[in-house]
Amino acid sequence: MAALFGSRVRKLRTAAGMTQAELGRKTHVVSTRITQVERSSGAKPTLPLARALDNALDADDLLVELWPYVYRETFPDWSRAFMAYSARAESIRQYAAHVVPGLLQTESYARAVLSVGRSLRGEEQLEERITARMERQERLAGPDRPEVWAVLDEAVLMRPVGGRDVMRDQLSRLLEAAESSSVTVQVLPFDHGAHDLLGGSMTVLTMADDTEAVYLEGADYGQLIEEPAEVKRHSVIYDRLRAVALPPKMSLDMIRCVMEGNHRGVSLPSRSERRRLAQEQLQQSGGGRLRGGGGRIPRRRARP
Numbered sequence: 001m002a003a004l005f006g007s008r009v010r011k012l013r014t015a016a017g018m019t020q021a022e023l024g025r026k027t028h029v030v031s032t033r034i035t036q037v038e039r040s041s042g043a044k045p046t047l048p049l050a051r052a053l054d055n056a057l058d059a060d061d062l063l064v065e066l067w068p069y070v071y072r073e074t075f076p077d078w079s080r081a082f083m084a085y086s087a088r089a090e091s092i093r094q095y096a097a098h099v100v101p102g103l104l105q106t107e108s109y110a111r112a113v114l115s116v117g118r119s120l121r122g123e124e125q126l127e128e129r130i131t132a133r134m135e136r137q138e139r140l141a142g143p144d145r146p147e148v149w150a151v152l153d154e155a156v157l158m159r160p161v162g163g164r165d166v167m168r169d170q171l172s173r174l175l176e177a178a179e180s181s182s183v184t185v186q187v188l189p190f191d192h193g194a195h196d197l198l199g200g201s202m203t204v205l206t207m208a209d210d211t212e213a214v215y216l217e218g219a220d221y222g223q224l225i226e227e228p229a230e231v232k233r234h235s236v237i238y239d240r241l242r243a244v245a246l247p248p249k250m251s252l253d254m255i256r257c258v259m260e261g262n263h264r265g266v267s268l269p270s271r272s273e274r275r276r277l278a279q280e281q282l283q284q285s286g287g288g289r290l291r292g293g294g295g296r297i298p299r300r301r302a303r304p
Helices: 002-015 020-027 031-039 047-056 062-070 077-086 107-114 123-141 154-158 164-177 228-244 248-259 271-284
Strands: 091-096 147-153 183-188 201-206 212-217 222-225
Touching (some): 002 031, 047 123, 062 077, 077 201, 164 248, 183 248, 222 228
Parallel strands (some): 091 147
Antiparallel strands (some): 201 212
């Protein structure tokens, strides 16, 4: 796949009448880096470089969509399709059952998470996975940043992944990320009890043309769902879960209390009170009402 990626770059560059040096200047890398990409030698292209090449060569997202497959030896099969979709999604709605979503992880937390698992095959692969994860986060600061809505199970806050210091920094990162107009964080407390997503995490991805896909993930598996009826069913499940989670402001208060070691001091409202508070906060932020049947909430576009 690295060779295929490189051949596509070479063909597109040649068709555009550009030299390697000219393409290097357009993408802010030296010409020898373009040579490495085209010959699939040296370091694999990063996601920012794939985007830069795509833009410079008017590739219509071809290179961005190929990029995850260049790392086919780094990532298991079931995660690569998700990476390709999420790189193009305008809206990313996630329920995280066990760990903080990758887009919101600190590097130390990501290292602790990625260091375990049966698919890991060594230190070099671990470093590639960490680098790729950190590079994907760069999109959150760019002009095409997606709207991210993350519902975290309370277990995500309470499990000290990487140790207490790493976890404290990670909770601080969540609070910092939630200051962005394009990121919303909610917490689903333990007292909610059973729900439709027990045992696994879910991500709903919405593209620019409003098509959607759903990604279900466990410790050693992942499944991308594209069939419209199934996508709709899972999307409704997500919206219902979002409706019963703590409202965003109260969720941040809980995260702050856990970070400060005062989790037992958190006073939780009743579920009906949570729903009322959530409706008020969504209206204040320009969102739509949470309908009783779990209907969709109109998306807020990320501000440029």
